Structures are given as C-alpha cells and as structure tokens.
Amino acid sequence: MAEITLKSLAHSYTDTPSGPDDYAIRQMDHVWHKGGAYALLGPSGCGKSTMLNIISGLLQPSEGDILFDGERVNELSPRDRNIAQVFQFPVIYDSMTVFDNLAFPLRNNKVPESKVKARVHEIAEVLEIEGKLYKKAKNLTADEKQKVSMGRGLVREDVSAILFDEPLTVIDPQLKWKLRRKLKQIHEQFDITMVYVTHDQLEASTFADKIAVMYGGQIVQFGTPTELFEQPNHTFVGFFIGSPGMNLIEVKRCPRGVCFGSTVVTLDDWQVELLQRLKSENIKIGIRPEFVEVSSLPSDDTFPATVVDVEDLGTYKIVTVQLDHEKLKVRQPEEFSAAQGEQIYLLFPRQWLKLYVDEFLVQEQK
Amino acid sequence: MQKTPNNKAWFLVLPVFLLVAFSALVPLMTVVNYSVQDIFGPGQGFFVGTEWFKEVLSDERLQNSLVRQFLFSGAVLLIQIPLGIGVALMMPKSGIKSSVCLILLAIPLLIPWNVVGTIWQIFARGDIGLFGWSLNALGFEYNYTRNTLDAWLTVLLMDVWHWTPLVALLCYSGLRAIPEAFYQAAEIDRASKWAVFRYIQLPRLKSVLIIAFLLRFMDSFMIYTEPFVLTGGGPGSSTTFLSQTLTTMAIGQFDLGRSAAFSLIYFLIVLLISWLFFTAITHADKEK
Numbered sequence: 001m002a003e004i005t006l007k008s009l010a011h012s013y014t015d016t017p018s019g020p021d022d023y024a025i026r027q028m029d030h031v032w033h034k035g036g037a038y039a040l041l042g043p044s045g046c047g048k049s050t051m052l053n054i055i056s057g058l059l060q061p062s063e064g065d066i067l068f069d070g071e072r073v074n075e076l077s078p079r080d081r082n083i084a085q086v087f088q089f090p091v092i093y094d095s096m097t098v099f100d101n102l103a104f105p106l107r108n109n110k111v112p113e114s115k116v117k118a119r120v121h122e123i124a125e126v127l128e129i130e131g132k133l134y135k136k137a138k139n140l141t142a143d144e145k146q147k148v149s150m151g152r153g154l155v156r157e158d159v160s161a162i163l164f165d166e167p168l169t170v171i172d173p174q175l176k177w178k179l180r181r182k183l184k185q186i187h188e189q190f191d192i193t194m195v196y197v198t199h200d201q202l203e204a205s206t207f208a209d210k211i212a213v214m215y216g217g218q219i220v221q222f223g224t225p226t227e228l229f230e231q232p233n234h235t236f237v238g239f240f241i242g243s244p245g246m247n248l249i250e251v252k253r254c255p256r257g258v259c260f261g262s263t264v265v266t267l268d269d270w271q272v273e274l275l276q277r278l279k280s281e282n283i284k285i286g287i288r289p290e291f292v293e294v295s296s297l298p299s300d301d302t303f304p305a306t307v308v309d310v311e312d313l314g315t316y317k318i319v320t321v322q323l324d325h326e327k328l329k330v331r332q333p334e335e336f337s338a339a340q341g342e343q344i345y346l347l348f349p350r351q352w353l354k355l356y357v358d359e360f361l362v363q364e365q366k
Numbered sequence: 367m368q369k370t371p372n373n374k375a376w377f378l379v380l381p382v383f384l385l386v387a388f389s390a391l392v393p394l395m396t397v398v399n400y401s402v403q404d405i406f407g408p409g410q411g412f413f414v415g416t417e418w419f420k421e422v423l424s425d426e427r428l429q430n431s432l433v434r435q436f437l438f439s440g441a442v443l444l445i446q447i448p449l450g451i452g453v454a455l456m457m458p459k460s461g462i463k464s465s466v467c468l469i470l471l472a473i474p475l476l477i478p479w480n481v482v483g484t485i486w487q488i489f490a491r492g493d494i495g496l497f498g499w500s501l502n503a504l505g506f507e508y509n510y511t512r513n514t515l516d517a518w519l520t521v522l523l524m525d526v527w528h529w530t531p532l533v534a535l536l537c538y539s540g541l542r543a544i545p546e547a548f549y550q551a552a553e554i555d556r557a558s559k560w561a562v563f564r565y566i567q568l569p570r571l572k573s574v575l576i577i578a579f580l581l582r583f584m585d586s587f588m589i590y591t592e593p594f595v596l597t598g599g600g601p602g603s604s605t606t607f608l609s610q611t612l613t614t615m616a617i618g619q620f621d622l623g624r625s626a627a628f629s630l631i632y633f634l635i636v637l638l639i640s641w642l643f644f645t646a647i648t649h650a651d652k653e654k
Contacts, residue, residue: 058550079556091551095569104565105555152555 002068002160002193004032004055009064011050017062025049026217027064029224031163032195037187039204040197042214043240048197049088049321051214052163055195056085068160076143084153085163090145091172094138098129100135102151105307109156123151126186143171147179154186161193168203197355199226201241213237231287235359238286244318246286248356261324263303265348270364271355284356289331291320291352295345296338302345307338394633400626418627428628430603431611435587437573437606438521442586445526447579450533451571454541455563468538470580471531483595486524490596497563510597513602521593533578540574541567576647580640587636608632 011025020026025047032038032055040048053059057078065072073081084105093101102120111119115364124130127147132140137148153162164183168176184207187194196207196342205225212222213236221233232238238246251258252277257266261333265285268273273281298304305321305328312334319330319338323346329344338344355362401418405411422428453471458464477485490510492498501568510520526654544567552562590609599606612632616625 056554058553078550078553080558083554085554086551087547087551089547091547093565095565103560104557108556108558109562149551152551268601 003034003070004161004193005067005070006030006055007065007067009054009061009066011047011059011061011063013056023217025054025061028219029178030212030219030222032193035191035193036210037184038193038195038207039102039208039211040195040214041199041201041204041211041240043199045072046214047217048199048214049165052085052165052195055161056083056163057081058085082158082160083163084156084159086150086153086165086167088166090142090149092137092140092145092148094136095187098124098137098148099133099141101148102133102155103155115359117256119155119157126154126182127151143175146170150179150183156189157190161195164194164196166197166199168198176203177206183207201243205264213240215240216217230355232286233361235284235286235356236285238288238354238356242290243287244271244289244329246288246354247292248284248286249326249328251283251285252281253283258283260326263324266352267353267355268350270365273358274362276319277354278357278362280358282358284359286354286356287348287352289329291349292328292330293347293349294319294330294336295333296345298345301346302347305344305346307340307342307344309339309340310336395631397626400622401630404623414623418623419631420538422624422628422631425624427603428608428611431606431608434606435608436602438589439583439586441522442525442529443579443582445522446530446533446582448574449526449530450578451575453530453534454537455567457538459542468535473532474528474531475535477528479591480595482524482528483592486520486527486592489597490520511558512601517597517601517605523595524592524596528592529582529585532583536574537571540571544570572647576644579643583643584636584640587639595605609619 007029008027009025009029010023010027012023017023018232020188024157038245040051042048050059054061057073057076057080060074066074068081078085093104095207096104099120102123103116106119115301120133121130124133127150129144129147129151132144137145140148152162153164168179171179180203183194183196186192193258196204198204198207202272208225210222210224211228212219213228213234214220215234221228221237223231223233228237228241232241232246234247238248249260251260251265254264256272257264258275259265295302304350305323308322308327311320315335316334317332319332319336321328321330321344328346402413402415403411404414418423457467461632474482489495490498492502493511498508507513510516548566548570549562552566558647588609589607590613593605593607594610597605601612611627612625615621615628
C-alpha cells in the first residue's frame with residue numbers, strides 16, 4: 001500500500017510538444033492517499049488511461065515526477081512498483097486453467113504453494129468463480145474471463161495499489177452492479193489503494209469515496225460525489241455530472257449582475273465585485289435542473305419562460321423551457337402539469353446559482 | 367423453411383471433382399495400377415497382387431534408406447523448429463531493422479533447390495570452398511565427400527540454412543499478432559521472461575507452429591535435389607534418402623512395379639504421420 005503523488009506531472013505522446021494541445025496530460029499535481037477508493041472520471045480521450053499507465057509504470061511521463069510514499073519511481077517498471085492493474089478487455093493466459101491464471105502473479109512472486117492455494121480460493125469465492133477453478137480459462141464466457149482478469153489483480157496482498165481501467169466495459173449491466181459492489185467490499189476488506197477509471201458517473205459514485213474528474217488532460221475537480229454535484233468546480237463537471245447536466249448560459253457583465261438577451265440576473269455583491277476585477281469576457285452562469293424552482297405565478301425574482309417540451313421519465317419529468325433565447329432543462333416531480341407552450345415562472349435560488357469565469361467556478365473568499 | 371432436395375446441385379460440385387480427379391486421382395491410380403502388375407510392354411501386364419509390396423518391404427536397401435530418412439527429418443525438426451522460434455524472438459519488432467531482417471531471412475527461401483545444392487557443394491569443399499577450407503585451416507579434418515559424419519553435418523547445415531527462415535518468418539508473424547495487452551498484463555503480474563514465453567508466446571504460436579512443423583516434416587521427408595547435388599547420396603549410400611532411392615529404382619533400373627508399390631508406401635507414411643500429428647495436437651486441445 002502506498003500514497004501516490006503526482007508532482008508537476010505532464011505527458012505528451014509527441015517528442016517535441018509545441019503547445020498545450022500536444023499534451024495528453026497537462027501539468028498537474030495530485031495525491032492519491034493511502035487506502036482510498038478513487039474514481040477517475042472523464043470522457044473518452046481525456047487522458048484517463050494515460051494517467052493510469054503512468055501510475056502503473058507502463059508509460060514513462062515526459063515531464064514531472066511520480067512518487068510512491070515520497071520516493072521517486074519514474075524509472076521503475078510495473079514489476080518493481082509492485083502494482084496491479086486490470087485492463088478494459090480481459091487478458092487471460094488461455095493455455096492455463098482458471099486456478100493457474102489466478103495463481104500466476106503469486107507464483108511469479110515465489111509465494112509458497114500452500115498459501116497460493118488458500119489465496120486463490122479466497123479470491124475465487126469473492127468473485128464467485130469457484131466452480132470454474134479447474135476449467136481451462138479459454139473456454140470461459142467474456143464476463144467470466146474478465147472476473148479472472150480482475151482476480152489476478154486482486155490476488156496479491158502486498159501490492160502498492162490496484163488500478164482498474166474501465167474493467168466492466170464487457171460485462172452485462174446486471175452483473176456490472178454486482179461486481180462493483182464486490183470491488184467496494186474487497187476494498188473495505190483489504191484496505192488497498194484503488195483507482196478506478198470510468199466514463200460512467202454512476203459507476204464512479206458507487207465505487208469511489210472521492211472522484212477525480214478529468215477533462216482535456218487535467219483533473220478539474222477532486223471531490224466526493226456530493227461536492228461534484230453541488231459545487232461543480234468547472235463548467236465541464238457541471239455538464240458531465242448529473243443527467244441532464246447543469247444548465248449553462250453565456251452572459252455579459254451588467255450593473256448588479258449579469259445579463260443575456262433582455263434578461264438580467266442579479267448576483268450577490270461579492271460576485272459582482274469579483275466580476276469587476278476579472279478581465280475575462282468568458283462568463284457563464286450555471287444552475288442544475290434539480291435546483292430550478294418553478295411557479296405558475298410571477299414574483300419579484302422570477303423569470304418568465306415558455307414550456308417547450310416535457311419528458312416523462314416515470315418517476316420525474318424533465319421539462320425543457322425557453323427563457324429569452326436560451327433553452328433550459330428543469331427537473332420537476334410527476335405532478336408537474338403545464339403543457340407545451342404554457343408560460344411558467346422560474347426562480348434561481350441564490351445558493352445554487354453558480355458563476356463561472358473562464359470555465360472555472362468563482363468562489364467567495366473568506 | 368422447407369428445403370427441397372435438388373440433385374442438380376451435384377453439377378455444381380462437378381468442376382471441382384474433375385479438377386481433383388485430373389490433378390490427383392488419375393495420376394495416383396496409374397501408380398496403383400503399376401504396383402499390382404508386372405508390365406513387360408504395352409498390353410503385356412500380369413496381375414501380381416501384393417507381391418511387389420512384400421518384396422519392397424523386405425528390401426534391405428529401402429529399409430536402410432527409410433531409417434536414414436526418419437533420422438534426417440527428426441534432426442531437421444529438432445533443430446529448425448526451436449531455432450526458428452529463437453530467431454523470431456530475437457528479431458526487432460518494428461522499423462527499418464525489422465524490414466532488413468525480414469529480407470535477409472527471406473533470401474535463402476528464394477534460391478532454387480539445385481542452386482542451394484551447388485552453393486554448398488562449393489562452399490563446403492576443402493580446397494576452394496570458404497567453409498571447408500576454413501575448417502581444415504583451423505585443424506579440423508573435414509571432408510564431406512569421404513567422411514559420413516561430415517556429409518551428414520553438411521547436408522543438415524544446408525537444410526537448416528535453407529529452411530529455418532521459413533519457420534522463423536511464420537513464428538515472427540505469429541508473435542506480431544499477440545496483442546500488446548498480454549505483455550502489459552504479464553509485466554504487471556511480474557512474469558519472468560521464461561514465463562512470458564511459456565504461457566503467452568508459445569501458446570499463441572501454436573497454430574503457426576503446427577503449420578511450420580507439417581511443412582518442414584513433409585518437405586524434409588521428401589528431400590531430393592539438395593543432397594543429390596551436394597553429395598550425390600554418398601559417401602557410399604550414407605546420405606541417400608528415400609526420394610533418391612526411389613528415383614534410382616524407377617528411372618535408373620526401370621523397376622516400375624516395385625517403384626510404384628514403394629511410392630504408395632512412401633505416400634502413406636507421409637500422410638499417416640501428418641494425420642497422426644495433427645489429430646494428436648487438435649485432440650490435446652479439446653480436453654475438458
């Protein structure tokens with residue numbers, strides 16, 4: 001087990017990077033604490049797998065350092081870093097039985113055979129593949145193969161960390177949920193640092209205590225699922241987390257707040273004050289569909305809007321409304337009854353209305 | 367869906383049947399025809415039953431030749447298969463170096479059999495051949511025209527030079543087809559180099575190795591031209607392999623009945639061993 005520190009780490013696949021676009025990972029500092037269960041969440045191509053391969057040592061970072069418990073391990077191979085990694089697609093040694101597959105990492109470490117046996121059975125029990133232990137691995141189904149692949153990652157007790165690279169891609173949704181719970185249990189049982197790469201927010205939040213959201217080669221926010229939901233640090237986090245994602249509106253500076261079209265949104269004094277000081281013209285406001293309040297009568301702080309579309313998702317409704325020239329999503333309970341074309345009034349509660357400058361959240365300095 | 371039997375469909379198979387008949391069955395039947403008759407001239411054949419077969423099987427010259435043939439093919443396989451795998455493992459994976467290696471390896475394969483024999487015939491000579499002369503200069507008494515062991519070593523060396531590249535190229539293509547993920551997983555699992563070879567590379571080379579083994583077995587078992595040019599089967603008959611014995615019998619002595627009987631036995635041996643090998647391998651795969 002180890003604490004993994006990334007120190008001004010950056011990686012480019014080209015030999016002579018000429019600009020930020022050449023970097024798969026832009027310079028960052030980050031710490032994965034000992035014994036934590038983390039998820040690395042982001043869209044395809046954001047650098048998640050690159051980051052994972054750098055941690056495991058399959059890839060050498062082009063800049064910066066990677067430290068295990070404070071010691072620099074840049075040049076160490078995965079075998080010397082003592083790391084386990086599970087890949088997106090099952091990798092099994094198909095000439096061996098399931099048992100031998102699971103025993104392989106232990107035997108390579110010269111673990112005594114009696115201990116190998118005990119440990120393999122323990123892991124097989126957790127993954128529910130005991131019945132298949134003495135079958136040839138190549139005759140297994142795709143998800144059994146992935147379980148074996150995962151088992152090989154879990155079987156060593158002394159690893160610094162276990163890295164998962166979208167390990168459940170090939171698995172049925174039903175089983176997916178079960179395996180995710182399993183991993184969580186294994187984490188609680190053995191208390192190993194785990195980093196889990198995924199592009200699925202649900203997967204990330206069921207597995208991890210803390211989620212790192214990656215975007216464009218950077219970790220834009222590192223926090224608990226609640227933090228990511230309530231305080232998105234970056235417009236991308238707002239957009240990516242939640243379904244549907246945060247409503248984001250491009251706005252201009254106006255006296256006492258911001259405006260778009262003919263709509264003026266008043267902000268807190270500290271926000272207005274901060275906005276005066278910042279030079280950027282890239283200003284956005286954002287509010288989650290869950291936090292927009294709707295009423296049928298106007299009042300002081302409301303904005304008139306027209307219902308464009310209502311999607312009934314069974315337990316709630318997603319209402320698309322038009323406010324000025326912007327289309328917003330609003331989440332409403334089943335009882336919501338306004339029909340298409342009807343006029344309603346929206347209220348943006350102050351604590352849920354976020355202000356973004358250059359895509360990053362503007363926070364109150366205390 | 368109802369399927370109606372339509373015998374006209376057989377016509378679709380006819381072209382292939384005719385082709386196979388003319389390319390294989392008819393020539394083969396000619397040999398069968400000769401093997402059961404004693405033919406003195408056109409229209410003067412007498413049916414002799416299995417007599418030629420009995421005679422051939424008890425012929426000491428042929429027996430010796432068969433033993434030599436098995437020794438030779440065995441040695442060829444024992445040397446060329448491991449050597450081919452080794453060469454393939456050592457080759458660079460990509461880039462200009464790998465292209466150069468591939469071309470160098472392919473050169474021996476492009477040289478006609480006769481020429482290969484001639485090259486080694488000269489190369490191994492003690493007086494003007496670089497190889498033979500060097501060995502003698504180093505103090506070894508080497509003479510492939512007089513010494514049986516030297517002749518065998520030279521024939522084997524020539525065959526290794528000529529055909530190991532085939533095994534190597536097949537294995538190289540097999541190795542390149544192994545996804546990078548397997549090596550990464552092995553690295554993560556802290557597998558030794560040997561374990562990587564034994565549990566990843568070798569199992570995944572299996573299908574190309576079956577092909578390499580069969581090709582090398584069949585080819586070496588039927589070898590004719592190269593030793594014929596190099597040693598002429600000598601010294602004595604120490605490097606006279608089956609094909610050469612058969613040719614001498616059929617064309618030299620015009621012993622058509624016995625040659626035909628022997629041809630059939632020869633053919634059946636190759637077929638039988640290839641079949642046994644193939645079924646043994648594929649069956650070993652199916653267990654459990």
